[in-house]
Amino acid sequence: MTKRHLRERLLLAGTLLISILLGGIPLAGIGWIIMTRTITTVDGLFMSLILLTLSGIFILNAFLELRDRGFLAFLQKKNAGPPKEPPASKAG
Numbered sequence: 001m002t003k004r005h006l007r008e009r010l011l012l013a014g015t016l017l018i019s020i021l022l023g024g025i026p027l028a029g030i031g032w033i034i035m036t037r038t039i040t041t042v043d044g045l046f047m048s049l050i051l052l053t054l055s056g057i058f059i060l061n062a063f064l065e066l067r068d069r070g071f072l073a074f075l076q077k078k079n080a081g082p083p084k085e086p087p088a089s090k091a092g
Contacts, residue, residue: 016065023058026051 029051038044066072 006073012065012069016062019058019062019065022056025063026055030055 033039033048033051034043035048039048063072067075
């Protein structure tokens with residue numbers, strides 16, 4: 001492994017970690033809004049929507065990065081093999 005390759009892997013791992021962290025912080029904000037019982041106000045509802053959107057974007061980024069690296073291979077459909085040929089019809 002070269003230094004450049006190692007540096008790229010560390011950079012990608014750092015990016016993944018930051019995406020997961022930034023995806024979790026808005027969820028804590030939603031928890032705070034629920035704990036303070038302001039979820040039923042207009043401000044609370046809009047803040048919850050904004051925080052859910054932010055969290056969803058960062059978690060989607062982390063998910064796609066994990067999928068591209070092959071860590072989520074168990075979610076992919078397994079190939080059943082080549083398709084079978086239909087039986088030949090009898091000319092009659």
